[in-house]
Amino acid sequence: MQTMNRPVIRDATEADAWAVLALFSALHQFNATLDARFALADEWEKVLHDHLSHIRTAGHGITLIAWNDVTPVGLIMMDGHMDSPLFRHRRWAELLALYVTPAQQGDGVADELLCRGITWARGRGYVRVQLYVTSSNMRAKRFYARQGFVPVQEIWRRELGHTDVEPPDDVMCLAAYEHGHDLLSAHPHHLIIDDPHEETR
Ligand SMILES: CC(C)(COP(=O)(O)OP(=O)(O)OC[C@H]1O[C@@H](n2cnc3c(N)ncnc32)[C@H](O)[C@@H]1OP(=O)(O)O)[C@@H](O)C(=O)NCCC(=O)NCCS
Numbered sequence: 001m002q003t004m005n006r007p008v009i010r011d012a013t014e015a016d017a018w019a020v021l022a023l024f025s026a027l028h029q030f031n032a033t034l035d036a037r038f039a040l041a042d043e044w045e046k047v048l049h050d051h052l053s054h055i056r057t058a059g060h061g062i063t064l065i066a067w068n069d070v071t072p073v074g075l076i077m078m079d080g081h082m083d084s085p086l087f088r089h090r091r092w093a094e095l096l097a098l099y100v101t102p103a104q105q106g107d108g109v110a111d112e113l114l115c116r117g118i119t120w121a122r123g124r125g126y127v128r129v130q131l132y133v134t135s136s137n138m139r140a141k142r143f144y145a146r147q148g149f150v151p152v153q154e155i156w157r158r159e160l161g162h163t164d165v166e167p168p169d170d171v172m173c174l175a176a177y178e179h180g181h182d183l184l185s186a187h188p189h190h191l192i193i194d195d196p197h198e199e200t201r
Pocket of ligand 1: 002111134139
């Protein structure tokens with residue numbers, strides 16, 4: 001649906017936390033309709049709040065909100081990611097979240113948010129941006145393809161059904177959170193953008 005005014009994109013301030021949480025929640029509610037395994041945890045708001053504070057202090061990521069007057073209508077979150085020292089090419093920018101409210105979809109807001117995110121990544125010296133997308137999220141995949149992203153790896157899943165055995169505590173959890181999703185995993189994620197050269201940083 002077209003709107004009269006172009007949304008204005010601004011860095012999210014601490015006072016905008018409510019808007020980030022609202023858009024992030026809407027994004028993940030949508031994601032959970034595609035795959036229930038991506039439902040947010042009970043304590044997600046605190047985790048996200050801590051993450052945003054950390055990003056703001058450390059300055060290695062950005063959170064932008066698109067505003068339609070006083071209504072938040074779009075969100076992008078990007079962060080610097082570093083893979084395990086196991087790997088030769090470790091640094092890349094991760095698109096952690098991209099969401100546009102249904103009424104604004106198709107209106108160019110996502111293009112503008114992504115453009116700002118990529119400008120940030122380039123400015124920080126990154127030569128690639130990567131992201132996760134649910135394989136059934138056809139609209140997002142079409143959008144990313146139009147933006148020059150290509151799939152480079154896939155997650156495959158096999159459900160194991162009920163078990164009485166508790167999984168072990170994830171001792172790497174905190175460190176993995178700092179460094180991205182998979183500190184020691186062998187897969188440097190799924191989508192890669194537009195520059196074949198590896199990172200120089
Ligand atoms: C993904 C998202 C940010 C894209 O923004 P958008 O404004 O909807 O994107 P656009 O309308 O510019 O582009 C979407 C493309 O998908 C197409 N499309 C629309 N509905 C579609 C559908 N049901 N199936 C497949 N493609 C579809 C559009 O025609 C367009 O393709 P085109 O550019 O080749 O014409 C937005 O849809 C969104 O926030 N979705 C919900 C959250 C989400 O999925 N976030 C990404 C998680 S990784």
